[in-house]
Amino acid sequence: MTTIADIAKLAGVAKSTVSRYLNDGSVSEGTKKKIERVINETGYTPNAFAQSLKAKNTNIIGTIVPRLDSYATSRTLIGIDEQLKELNYQMLISNSNQHLETEIENIYTLAKQKVAGIILLAAEITEMHLEAFAKIDVPVLLVGQQHEHIYSVIHDDYHAAYEMGKYILDKGHKKIAYLGVTEKDIAVGVKRKQGFKESMKSTSDCEVKYYETSFNITEALEKVPEIIDSFQPSILVCATDNIALGAMKAASIKGLNIPKDLSITGFGGYEITGMIHPGLTTAKFFYQEAGQLAARSIVKLVRQEELELLNVSSFQLIFRESVDSIV
Amino acid sequence: MTTIADIAKLAGVAKSTVSRYLNDGSVSEGTKKKIERVINETGYTPNAFAQSLKAKNTNIIGTIVPRLDSYATSRTLIGIDEQLKELNYQMLISNSNQHLETEIENIYTLAKQKVAGIILLAAEITEMHLEAFAKIDVPVLLVGQQHEHIYSVIHDDYHAAYEMGKYILDKGHKKIAYLGVTEKDIAVGVKRKQGFKESMKSTSDCEVKYYETSFNITEALEKVPEIIDSFQPSILVCATDNIALGAMKAASIKGLNIPKDLSITGFGGYEITGMIHPGLTTAKFFYQEAGQLAARSIVKLVRQEELELLNVSSFQLIFRESVDSIV
DNA sequence: GACAAAAAAGGAACCGGTTCCTTAAGGTTT
């Protein structure tokens, strides 16, 4: 390993001069040349640890994700990474594997590594989270979930669900099943359901039933047949695309034709929803863009610039073949 | 920020004693208690940079991925992460966004950050890669691709394709289209094709044609109709599940029934292939397990232990509804 | 109780940078 002292000796100058050359650059042309030559010859790069030790902070933004194998997560990470690179920050991914304790642990680990900021893609914010945020002296940004005291970037779950509700009413559906998730998840479990419920208020001759499942495709697959048998809805509104995919599979297994026998919708706008047959009608969220927004936002926080507490990313309904018109 | 000097002062001992307490632990019971109390009170954690600066290396394994939004990548990362945690190493993900130059850059960046080792999920190994590996003094492990001089963990692409070929011959197919990818990708582009070709040698009354597309779903979607029209195969063997998904969509759009009018197979074993209708017959690779193997392997390299140059992860054919029998 | 050996604790140097302070050199002003 060559160090700054080696470079200094080889160039016949002091350490501080080399350091100055590398940073501000108040160095005469002659010595610049000398140092440049030596650095090129040796292929020297400064030791990042020594720099960070002195600087007491880094340009690293830690990003904690609940899982890596999810379209939403991946796209969000891509957006974050893209934007951070542009802002000269680096992304450090920390996977908590849908494990609450690991998630908390990761917060502390990142803090210990002196990251400049933390982006948290959480499904749920607990007391332990708040405690961790308070203890560490690092700005935190939530993505996908909101909280009254923490900066966040969220998707417009409420209005997406509202518009989706309006749309299926337009299509004439009267027997509607909504398949949601746990209310611990404010965004997906609460907001989407609220938006949907609100849209249902505009009509009175509809029968709407609400069910709950997990985020797991296979669990949806198991739960759906029962819903179909007992309630016989004309449409199944699923709180995520994955649930919708499970529902479609379940319907296919039962020999039902989508959308003739049963319409299905999702939320998310995963790429796969356009590739299957029939295509799935869904509300598309802009994960990558939200990731970019999150990156810009956390950097603002790091730089102590002004930022809205709540930042909303938009959505777009995508109409495909999985919804039939009832006449 | 509290430092080890603060702790030492508060506990009334020397810095070195605190350090010893934190590491080997050759400290008397009495002082242990004192130090422990102070550390608990202050919530002190050692500065990772100072430690790394002295230690001259880290327990971080850098993992370079070509893209984040791929099932194979995600699963592999999960496996790596899981296993590294167990071995007390940390994973640092670096995304090259399918950009060769970024990939090379990332190699150098990771080396500069003094990672203990690098796992590279590459699609292609160029001269620039080899040059980078030679320059940096960090062990490197390839995943998914092999190279005569570099340690690697690969999937058994050759035999998976061979078995797949055998299977579809068994099913009686005679007009077979193979839709592959660029031969720059040794694993997917070359090995799968080779294995498949080998299996085709066992018969003489088959017409087999080879085509090429990209890894992109939409490109497959565009290319497939032409293949169907000009060649009219009874089966389309796709080199990846994504290509197969594109092909299925294309077939659906043309109004073809899968598998009656056209059989389709893939490679990969993505979860979604079991969720669509009809289910896709595919060769499943064990990405997560391969990731774990990769983690164990890179750690062996870091510790300068013995390791085979080539480590092969197995596969399993999954038979679903997308392949018909020709009688 | 004296003495040797072992254990515990202290002190200083070091890791590789950055930065502050000081000195030296060169240029300008009067």
Added chain:
DNA sequence: AAACCTTAAGGAACCGGTTCCTTTTTTGTC
């Protein structure tokens, strides 16, 4: 030509740990 300012460069301290070496304390043995 002296006084002053500016620019360039050197030297030393510092960031927060670890480790080696030395000194002090404890323990055990005769």
